[in-house]
Amino acid sequence: MTENSHSLDPQDWTSLRAEGHRMLDDMLDYIEGIRERPVWQNIPDQVRGQFQQSLPSQASDLAQVHQRFMQEVLPYAVGNSHPGFMGWVQGGGTPVGMLAEMLAAGLNANLGGRDQMPIEVEKQVTQWMRELFQFPSSASGLFVTGTSIANFIAVLVARTKVLGLASRRVGITNSGKNLIAYASVGAHACVSQAIDMAGIGIDALRLIPVKADFSMDMQELEKQIEADRAAGFTPFLIAGTAGTVDVGAIDDLNTIADIAQRHALWFHIDGAYGALAMLSDEIAPRLKGIERADSIAFDFHKWAQVQYDAGYILVRDGQAHFDTFATPTSYLKRESRGIAAGERWPCDFGPDLSRGFRALKAWFTIQVYGVEQLGRMIAHTCELAQHLQQRIVNEPKLELLAPVNLNIVCFRYRAADQDLDVLNRDIVFELHESGIAAPSTTKVHGQLAIRAAIVNHRTGKQDIDQMLDAALRFGDQLSSSNDSLN
Ligand SMILES: *Cc1c(COP(=O)(O)O)cnc(C)c1O
Numbered sequence: 001m002t003e004n005s006h007s008l009d010p011q012d013w014t015s016l017r018a019e020g021h022r023m024l025d026d027m028l029d030y031i032e033g034i035r036e037r038p039v040w041q042n043i044p045d046q047v048r049g050q051f052q053q054s055l056p057s058q059a060s061d062l063a064q065v066h067q068r069f070m071q072e073v074l075p076y077a078v079g080n081s082h083p084g085f086m087g088w089v090q091g092g093g094t095p096v097g098m099l100a101e102m103l104a105a106g107l108n109a110n111l112g113g114r115d116q117m118p119i120e121v122e123k124q125v126t127q128w129m130r131e132l133f134q135f136p137s138s139a140s141g142l143f144v145t146g147t148s149i150a151n152f153i154a155v156l157v158a159r160t161k162v163l164g165l166a167s168r169r170v171g172i173t174n175s176g177k178n179l180i181a182y183a184s185v186g187a188h189a190c191v192s193q194a195i196d197m198a199g200i201g202i203d204a205l206r207l208i209p210v211k212a213d214f215s216m217d218m219q220e221l222e223k224q225i226e227a228d229r230a231a232g233f234t235p236f237l238i239a240g241t242a243g244t245v246d247v248g249a250i251d252d253l254n255t256i257a258d259i260a261q262r263h264a265l266w267f268h269i270d271g272a273y274g275a276l277a278m279l280s281d282e283i284a285p286r287l288k289g290i291e292r293a294d295s296i297a298f299d300f301h302k303w304a305q306v307q308y309d310a311g312y313i314l315v316r317d318g319q320a321h322f323d324t325f326a327t328p329t330s331y332l333k334r335e336s337r338g339i340a341a342g343e344r345w346p347c348d349f350g351p352d353l354s355r356g357f358r359a360l361k362a363w364f365t366i367q368v369y370g371v372e373q374l375g376r377m378i379a380h381t382c383e384l385a386q387h388l389q390q391r392i393v394n395e396p397k398l399e400l401l402a403p404v405n406l407n408i409v410c411f412r413y414r415a416a417d418q419d420l421d422v423l424n425r426d427i428v429f430e431l432h433e434s435g436i437a438a439p440s441t442t443k444v445h446g447q448l449a450i451r452a453a454i455v456n457h458r459t460g461k462q463d464i465d466q467m468l469d470a471a472l473r474f475g476d477q478l479s480s481s482n483d484s485l486n
Contacts, residue, residue, distance in 0.1 A: 019062050024102075026070060031081065031095050034458070038435025039079040047072050079438055083458035084467060087440035089245060089273045089302055089408075092456035097307040100364035104357035111143075111355040113332065113345025122346065122359035128366060129314050132278050134291040140318035142349045143358040146311035147272035148190035150297030153313045153324075153350055155181070155194045155237065157295065158266035160324040161317075162236040168324075172199055177234040182206045182224065184216035184251060186244040188270055213403055214249035216240065218259065225263050237266040242287055243274020246442045246451070248408035250274060253289030260294075269293045273302035273455065274406060280375035283382060283406070300362045303378050305457050310358050313350075322348050381407040381454045388452060388464050397472060401444040410442065410449035413475035421448035423478055430474040437467035 010016040050072055080090040109118040126141035144150050160167060163175045172179070179200050183191045185207045195205045206228070208221045225235050238260050240251040253269065260267035269275065269290060275298035277283040278290065290296065295315045300306035315321040326348040335341050347353045366374070389404045392411045401410040412424045424441070428450055431437050439452040450471060454464070 016062065019066060022063075023066055026066075026074075027098060028095060030074060031093075031098070034082050037075075037082065039082040039084040039438045040432055041076065041435055042433065043076045047076065080456070081458075082438075083456055083460065083463045084437040085456055086452040086454055086459070086467060087438045089453045089455055091299075091302045091305045091308075092458055093307045094305050094365060094369075094457070096368045097305065097361045097365050100361040101307050104360040107357060109357045111357055111359070112347040112353045113342065114339050115341040116339075118357050118359070119342075119346065121357075121363050125359050125362050125366070126314070129312065133275075133293075133296060133314060135314060135316055138318045139314060139316050140321040140349055141312060141314045142346060143355070143362070144311045144313060144350060144352070145309045146301070147188075147270060147297045147299050148193065148311070149350075150299075150311045150313035151188075151190055151239070151268070151270055152194040152197055153321075154239075154266075154268045154295040154297055154315070155198045155200075157315055157317075157321050157324045158237045158268065159198055159200065161266060161320050162234065165323055178204070178232070179237075180204050180206060180228045180233045180235045181237040181239065182208055182221055182235070182265075183239040183270075184208050184210050184241060184244070186210055186214055186216075186246060186249055187239060187241050188245050188272065191239050191270060210249070213405070214244060214247050216251045216256070218252055218255045221256070222259055225259070225265070229263075235263060235265055237268055239268045239270055240293075241274075242269050242271035242290060243277070243406055245272070246408070247402040247410055247444065248274070248404070248406035248453075250286055250405060253287060254292070255289070257289050257292035267292065267294045269296045271296050271298040273299060276300070276303045276374075277378055277406065279304070279371050280379045282375075282379045286405075300365070302455055303381070304362070304365060304374060305377075306362050306365050310362055312362075315349075325349055325351065377457045381457075381459065384454045384459060384461065384464050385409050385452075387461060388454070388468065391465075391468055395468075395472070397475065401447060401449045407454045409452045409454070410444050411452075412447065412449055413471065413479070415475070415479035418479055423475070424448050424450050426478050427471055427474045430478070431467070431470055434470065434474075436470045437463070439467060439471075 079085045081092050109116065111118055111122060122143060129141050130137065130139050163172060163177065167175055181195055181204060183205060192202050192205045196202045206224050208216050208224060211217050228235050238256055240253050240256045242250050257267055275290065275296055278287060295313065297313050300310035300312060301308045322344060334343060346355060385404050385407045388409045389400060392398045392400050397414055398411050399414050401412060412420055413427055415423060425448055428439060428441050431439060439450050442449050442451045452467065
């Protein structure tokens, strides 16, 4: 016997290939026909119950497990690939990204380090991102799971920069400094989580009020920094947002850059979904000042439609980034030749050692579609938001709750003598359960809003109209049935 009978490779490659082809067809069929499906549907108890089995000791047939996936998993996803999905801020994925994921999985590369082309692919994407954001060639970048972790990495780099490298040994409590960070009240919750995880404490994040357009109030920001300095604190970081999660507001990035410069603070941008609007010539000017940031966190898996997960952190001062994470260890020694060659590895720029090949799906997506097409797609989602806004403004039963900056529209249905928070929440429940469309909810000025975040590249005008028509219909039904109860 030449082959190892313990290997997990199949004995019969022919039938594995046939099943693999069926799987590929199933998923391409799924994406091609996504429009015919409900956006989302309730998971039947019986299906959920299938996932409480005990650990399987015996082998199962691949075809059988594949069938279970088709029947019990695939129909009950969240639906973010569907053109009617407008909930939260989630990308729709592409068939190209899916195929790239398959190639990456086949290669099974570990991108922690070493001399391999997959790392050159990641470096290529970093080079593209430097170009897009006009960062210098000394800037560093790294794929991570998402912007939550990218923000965290940025806070750690800024923290180490202000406290010095010794803080990595002695910790931050011995520094004698009370670090203070700044973000707007509209900042994503993961910013305060990052401050928390960095050991600085959530109370050290000053949430600056916003103006009528939901962008951070620059006068309040500077006043707060000066007050903190006067009180003996150590301001160290401003986190601006390019596209807030609730309403898509963009902070005045240029002025934040000026303030950060004046007070020698780290200027970070949470651009989770908005930063990649730089791909669109039309939208990019609204992000003016982004090129002056010290670090930018964003997600390829949102507006760029790359498959989950694909977050990214770009840091202007690559050395500071390296100094924050690099940890000399003998088994990770760099050699002059062979597999272990190379000076700086991805594992020197973040907490992950083993890392998947996330860069490949981004590399494929950017190449296959090109920046022009991706930019037009992004601009189109903003045009759809304008269309939706127009319809809301023209409809007396509806009320727009926030100005439409980019691609997020917050509105609500109005009816006399009703609890509008309950009514609008119920409209969203009905929309989800009908499978027609999936907006989400948020609070704007304390009022519950139906929130349509138009991120998916498949969404068209008819999907917007269908969502709004259905929202009006459910609003009419729910408010009249409430009337009859009274
Ligand atoms: C989505 C989002 C995040 C979180 O990003 P993840 O990729 O989910 O970790 C942070 N900030 C903003 C503004 C977002 O839209």
